Amino acid sequence: MKTFSRILLIVAAAMGLASCATARLTSEEKNNLAQAIQTGISEKHFEMEIRMMNPQRGRSRNVSGFSVEVKGDTLVSNLPYFGVVHSAPYGGGKGLNFESKINSYQTTQAKSECTQVAIKTKNEEDNYVYTFDIYADGTAYLTVRSDNRDGISYTGYVSAPSEGKR
Numbered sequence: 001m002k003t004f005s006r007i008l009l010i011v012a013a014a015m016g017l018a019s020c021a022t023a024r025l026t027s028e029e030k031n032n033l034a035q036a037i038q039t040g041i042s043e044k045h046f047e048m049e050i051r052m053m054n055p056q057r058g059r060s061r062n063v064s065g066f067s068v069e070v071k072g073d074t075l076v077s078n079l080p081y082f083g084v085v086h087s088a089p090y091g092g093g094k095g096l097n098f099e100s101k102i103n104s105y106q107t108t109q110a111k112s113e114c115t116q117v118a119i120k121t122k123n124e125e126d127n128y129v130y131t132f133d134i135y136a137d138g139t140a141y142l143t144v145r146s147d148n149r150d151g152i153s154y155t156g157y158v159s160a161p162s163e164g165k166r
Contacts, residue, residue, distance in 0.1 A: 034113075034136035040160030041115055041134065044072050044105060048132065048140050052155040055082040067156075068130065068142065073102050075121050075130065083150035093125045096144065096152075113137075134158050 025033070040046035050066040061082070069076040079096035104120035113136040121128050126146045133141040140158040145151045 030137070033138060036160045037134060037136065037138060037158055038115070040158070041107060041117060044070055044102075046070055046134075046158055046160050048142060048154075048156050048158045050079065050142075050154045050156040053080055053082065054153045054155070056150040056152060057084065058082055066154075068154075070102070070105075070117075070119070075100055075102050075119060077128075077130075079144070079152075079154065081149070081152060083152055085149050087148040094123070098123050098125075132158070 037046070047067055047069040050063055050068070052060055053063050054060045061080075063080055066079055068079060076099045077096050081095045100121045100123045102119055102121050104118070106118045108116045108118075110116040110133060115134050117132040117134065119130040119132075121130070126148045129145045131143045131145075138157045138159065140156055142154040142156070143151060144153070
């Protein structure tokens with residue numbers, strides 16, 4: 001039992017030190033990051049890497065390898081979905097994996113360091129509203145609502161693509 005307690009303490013200490021090391025950005029780096037994110041939002045060119053999904057029904061899950069990208073007037077959605085589908089095409093359909101034209105793009109300053117971006121889009125299966133809450137440090141929350149599915153939210157990080165990716 002003592003060995004298990006020591007291992008648990010060592011793991012907790014290592015995680016604490018690792019999180020402190022990644023959180024240390026100089027004020028100049030923080031300003032540059034915030035400026036890059038705001039530029040990406042205003043130019044309608046940013047990407048959100050998904051780290052956690054929070055279905056309306058059920059438990060949250062850590063995920064990796066999923067993202068949402070805004071490229072001008074196009075939304076590229078590559079998201080996992082767990083929830084109730086009220087109406088779906090034969091075979092299950094695309095889910096939240098699609099590329100479509102953005103019908104509406106609206107930004108508002110929700111808080112001093114938070115910008116909210118609401119995007120309305122549709123494809124042949126459904127109408128969608130993607131609402132991003134993007135903070136100056138790159139943290140982001142995404143809520144997806146649709147006509148035919150339960151809502152779902154995601155947590156992750158936003159980055160503005162580098163010049164080479166455009």
